[in-house]
Amino acid sequence: DAGVIQSPRHEVTEMGQEVTLRCKPISGHDYLFWYRQTMMRGLELLIYFNNNVPIDDSGMPEDRFSAKMPNASFSTLKIQPSEPRDSAVYFCASSGGLAGGREQYFGPGTRLTVT
Amino acid sequence: AQTVTQSQPEMSVQEAETVTLSCTYDTSESDYYLFWYKQPPSRQMILVIRQEAYKQQNATENRFSVNFQKAAKSFSLKISDSQLGDAAMYFCAYRNIQGAQKLVFGQGTRLTINP
Numbered sequence: 001d002a003g004v005i006q007s008p009r010h011e012v013t014e015m016g017q018e019v020t021l022r023c024k025p026i027s028g029h030d031y032l033f034w035y036r037q038t039m040m041r042g043l044e045l046l047i048y049f050n051n052n053v054p055i056d057d058s059g060m061p062e063d064r065f066s067a068k069m070p071n072a073s074f075s076t077l078k079i080q081p082s083e084p085r086d087s088a089v090y091f092c093a094s095s096g097g098l099a100g101g102r103e104q105y106f107g108p109g110t111r112l113t114v115t
Numbered sequence: 116a117q118t119v120t121q122s123q124p125e126m127s128v129q130e131a132e133t134v135t136l137s138c139t140y141d142t143s144e145s146d147y148y149l150f151w152y153k154q155p156p157s158r159q160m161i162l163v164i165r166q167e168a169y170k171q172q173n174a175t176e177n178r179f180s181v182n183f184q185k186a187a188k189s190f191s192l193k194i195s196d197s198q199l200g201d202a203a204m205y206f207c208a209y210r211n212i213q214g215a216q217k218l219v220f221g222q223g224t225r226l227t228i229n230p
């Protein structure tokens with residue numbers, strides 16, 4: 001399996017622009033998670049889905065952030081409009097399948113820089 | 116809410132020596148999972164080891180082992196025969212078995228291996 005795939009790996013954008021991060025989970029996994037990593041706050045959950053349905057979005061910072069999972073093999077995290085404080089590494093992770101969902105497997109992350 | 120604390124921001128060890136990274140957590144749950152993740156400079160999050168709280172036996176994966184003290188809510192990671200490739204950030208993480216599936220991370224410990 002190719003593992004969790006995220007794109008782009010790096011994104012540099014100007015304040016006010018729309019940013020879309022993409023994730024393809026491991027085939028057969030029914031949970032998908034979006035995490036954000038910053039120096040100040042560490043690793044924190046933004047939102048997670050089960051069977052394409054958002055279960056907990058309490059970590060989404062504000063209305064500028066939105067996430068969708070239109071099917072089992074694709075999810076997006078959108079920031080509109082972006083701000084410099086959104087600069088961070090965004091990770092997508094998935095779990096489920098025969099392992100019973102104990103482990104979460106992480107993608108390589110997207111490093112977002114908002115200038 | 117569950118919390119995870121890593122009290123050692125940085126640790127260093129001589130190559131081939133043994134080092135122990137500390138982690139404490141707080142939860143009112145009786146069953147849960149605990150994990151150690153490694154994040155090398157590539158920023159990829161790599162699962163090192165997993166412990167189920169209902170298992171009394173400490174988990175072991177090759178040179179990596181844990182000391183799980185449920186009553187004390189302590190979960191330390193021991194790395195034996197340290198290798199240069201072990202240099203990374205190490206994160207302790209907690210996850211409920213029932214209910215919320217999100218990982219709660221500690222702040223991380225940066226491990227340096229001295230040749």
